[in-house]
Amino acid sequence: MWLAIETSSLVSSVAVMNDERLLGEITIQAGLTHSEQLVPHIDTLLRMTQVQKSELQGVVVSSGPGSFTGLRIGMGTAKAMAYALHIPLYGVMTMDVLACNIPYTSYIICTVIDAQKQHVYAALYTYEGERLRQLEAPFVVSADLLIERLQAKGDAVIFVGDGIKRIAPLVENVEHLHIADPMYRIPRASSLLVASRERIALGETENPMDMVPYYIRRSEAEVLWEAKHKDDVVIHEEPTVTIIEAAGREYDEH
Structure with missing residues (x-):
């Protein structure tokens, strides 16, 4: 079980x-x-x-x-x-969970999670037979830039995730960009x-003692706290999580 x-x-x-x-x-x-x-x-x-x-x-x-x-x-x-x-x-x-909501489609699956400030966390998936494959790892992008990019590619895309509220107004008149029904979005x-x-x-298990959430970027509260206490803490030059910008990125076509 x-x-x-x-x-x-x-x-x-x-x-x-x-x-x-x-x-x-x-x-x-x-x-x-x-x-x-x-x-x-x-x-x-x-x-x-x-x-x-x-x-x-x-x-x-x-x-x-x-x-x-x-x-x-x-x-x-x-x-x-x-x-x-x-x-x-x-x-x-x-992202993997959301993509599994849509079984065996010929569309590109674009998972979008609300990242606030008109941005979304996005990732792209496709089916190869019965196997779901990630075309592009998660990245942070503005909603308008994501739609501009996918519209230019011309592939049929279906969106899932709560970030749909950010992109819905942008895809109303775009024939090849589709929003999943509500029961498949969550x-x-x-x-x-x-x-x-x-x-x-x-057998890829996690250690309960050191497992941490995958945030992609820090919360607004953490950013504000750090700005307020910047003279009291040591700022590491290398980020703990890399943010992948979408501009200029292309997903491979197979």
């Missing part, structure tokens, strides 16, 4: 599956905080699927990018469960389980 925890956005989603089928999923957009609803949802899901915690073989969690607070809560819960139950912990990038724990299969098969 595998438990998946997805809290990278305002959506709270948990799912449990065995080696053959999805046993249950709870996905909620109710406006409550993850700290209020995540643990109760896990307890409810395990009770309704009649799965004991002792039966869990591993915990899978969305590792980001996404909501700074949501990622911390989801990852903290997953780490605590993995440590307490002595089971493996697996982290999967939110990250779901069931898609997280699909995206985790290769990691589980390869």
